[in-house]
Amino acid sequence: MNFDLSKKKLTDINKYLQNIDRKSNVRKFKIENPSGHHAICAGLKDDIDVTINGHTGYYCAGMNQKASVTVNGNVGTGVAENMMSGKVFVKGNASQSAGATGHGGNLVIEGDASSRCGISMKGINIIVKGSVGHMSAFMAQKGNLIIFGDADEDLGDSIYEAKIFVKGKVKSLGADCVEKKMDEKSINELKKIFKELNISENPKNFKRYGSARKLYNFKIDNAGAY
Amino acid sequence: MCGIVGIYLKTKKYEKSLGKFLSGMLDNMATRGPDSAGFAIYTKENKNNFKYSICLNNLSVQDFKKKISKYFKKIKIIKYSDHIIMETKDKPKEVIKVIDEKIKEVSIVGYGKSINIFKQTGNPKDVVKKFKLSSFSGTHGIGHTRMATESAITTEGSHPYSTAEDECLVHNGSLSNHNNVRRDLIKKGQEFKSENDTEVAAGYISNKISEGNNLKNTLTSSLKNLDGFYTFIAGTKDGFALLRDEIACKPAVVAETKDYVAVASEFQAMAHLPNVNSAKIFEPKPGVVYNW
Numbered sequence: 001m002n003f004d005l006s007k008k009k010l011t012d013i014n015k016y017l018q019n020i021d022r023k024s025n026v027r028k029f030k031i032e033n034p035s036g037h038h039a040i041c042a043g044l045k046d047d048i049d050v051t052i053n054g055h056t057g058y059y060c061a062g063m064n065q066k067a068s069v070t071v072n073g074n075v076g077t078g079v080a081e082n083m084m085s086g087k088v089f090v091k092g093n094a095s096q097s098a099g100a101t102g103h104g105g106n107l108v109i110e111g112d113a114s115s116r117c118g119i120s121m122k123g124i125n126i127i128v129k130g131s132v133g134h135m136s137a138f139m140a141q142k143g144n145l146i147i148f149g150d151a152d153e154d155l156g157d158s159i160y161e162a163k164i165f166v167k168g169k170v171k172s173l174g175a176d177c178v179e180k181k182m183d184e185k186s187i188n189e190l191k192k193i194f195k196e197l198n199i200s201e202n203p204k205n206f207k208r209y210g211s212a213r214k215l216y217n218f219k220i221d222n223a224g225a226y
Numbered sequence: 227m228c229g230i231v232g233i234y235l236k237t238k239k240y241e242k243s244l245g246k247f248l249s250g251m252l253d254n255m256a257t258r259g260p261d262s263a264g265f266a267i268y269t270k271e272n273k274n275n276f277k278y279s280i281c282l283n284n285l286s287v288q289d290f291k292k293k294i295s296k297y298f299k300k301i302k303i304i305k306y307s308d309h310i311i312m313e314t315k316d317k318p319k320e321v322i323k324v325i326d327e328k329i330k331e332v333s334i335v336g337y338g339k340s341i342n343i344f345k346q347t348g349n350p351k352d353v354v355k356k357f358k359l360s361s362f363s364g365t366h367g368i369g370h371t372r373m374a375t376e377s378a379i380t381t382e383g384s385h386p387y388s389t390a391e392d393e394c395l396v397h398n399g400s401l402s403n404h405n406n407v408r409r410d411l412i413k414k415g416q417e418f419k420s421e422n423d424t425e426v427a428a429g430y431i432s433n434k435i436s437e438g439n440n441l442k443n444t445l446t447s448s449l450k451n452l453d454g455f456y457t458f459i460a461g462t463k464d465g466f467a468l469l470r471d472e473i474a475c476k477p478a479v480v481a482e483t484k485d486y487v488a489v490a491s492e493f494q495a496m497a498h499l500p501n502v503n504s505a506k507i508f509e510p511k512p513g514v515v516y517n518w
């Protein structure tokens with residue numbers, strides 16, 4: 001089924017996609033002329049497949065559950081923000097805060113992602129085939145941020161238990177973020193993600209970064225302060 | 227919030243459509259700044275004449291003509307709603323002095339050999355219509371839609387700010403050290419017409435350029451000297467430059483084709499531009515000066 005955003009209202013399209021008739025066999029949708037509209041495909045909750053042909057604005061596919069959303073273009077701030085499950089593919093570049101606070105699912109960006117990619121992520125897998133901007137994975141709690149290109153300043157600042165993998169160069173690491181051993185467990189984890197997403201890439205080419213656990217853990221030395 | 231836009235034509239192909247493009251960009255950014263709007267559009271330089279963009283406020287164009295003709299003889303005036311573009315051979319120093327001292331009812335919003343500036347309160351969609359922006363041709367232009375924060379909704383509080391010949395600035399964000407910077411610049415002889423923070427940034431840029439710095443170096447130095455959050459687009463006769471603060475608090479997106487470079491707060495501002503779907507689209511990095 002095809003929708004044209006130059007003819008139909010965004011709220012009507014979103015409402016339709018958010019309330020799919022589960023008895024219907026129509027599971028594939030296309031959206032033409034997105035023209036940078038915000039919140040396209042936000043709040044989808046069924047196992048459907050949506051292709052957006054063109055560039056989108058903020059919060060595209062935000063809060064996604066189960067759906068697979070492909071953007072044949074660039075996306076604005078906060079693509080797949082707070083995603084719970086499902087898949088979001090971006091064929092172009094992404095603006096800042098891609099995958100912010102995401103709980104689950106996979107976000108794959110073919111181009112570059114801007115600043116604060118994966119900020120406060122909580123279980124999502126974010127794969128960026130290009131590079132990421134500064135302060136990516138800021139306060140990231142859970143999940144994997146996998147970067148094929150380079151990372152700008154302060155990668156993983158104040159990170160909790162999320163894992164970061166970078167193939168290229170890291171300009172600088174943020175507070176409490178350190179390089180860690182690329183152990184067997186991490187290699188297997190990456191293998192599994194790449195297999196699921198049909199990505200042919202050797203996990204051994206990546207370096208792993210994570211929390212030094214000095215910032216967020218309670219230190220017995222501070223007991224006197226309370 | 228505020229919205230900023232800019233478009234620079236790399237080829238002559240769309241010169242006649244520049245006003246139409248910029249008008250659409252401002253229209254689409256009305257949601258980010260419904261209080262006032264303004265734009266600067268750069269047309270072909272007239273080597274002999276200066277152009278003065280003047281807001282008449284409540285003075286009629288006939289009364290303005292009567293008053294100004296006492297001092298300057300050869301002038302050409304085109305009226306656009308409550309603004310006029312006055313063209314004359316007379317030099318800025320004399321003209322500005324006369325207008326500031328003898329015709330206090332009006333205000334000069336900008337001047338130069340190629341710049342035309344218009345700004346007014348009201349919804350951007352209405353502002354671009356009343357100044358007939360779509361009818362302009364030119365080489366580049368920048369614009370602003372304002373959601374007022376630190377100063378009142380007035381013409382003086384609207385962007386762009388022009389503080390020197392053919393220069394102007396639009397700004398999304400707010401500065402925290404503008405009072406200090408203003409004091410320093412006043413000591414150096416820079417004049418200010420409002421309490422607005424962006425006017426200080428415009429004055430800062432003009433002052434640095436007058437000291438012999440180029441636009442790129444000037445903006446680079448502002449990273450050190452202007453504190454706050456911002457995305458700036460600074461226009462000059464030859465083009466414009468873009469700078470985001472080092473934290474990248476405020477949004478910006480660039481679309482580049484072989485014919486033009488467009489900058490805006492959001493992509494939807496440029497969704498109507500020709501071939502934008504095949505343009506190179508990217509988010510400018512924080513703390514890096516981009517110029518065209």
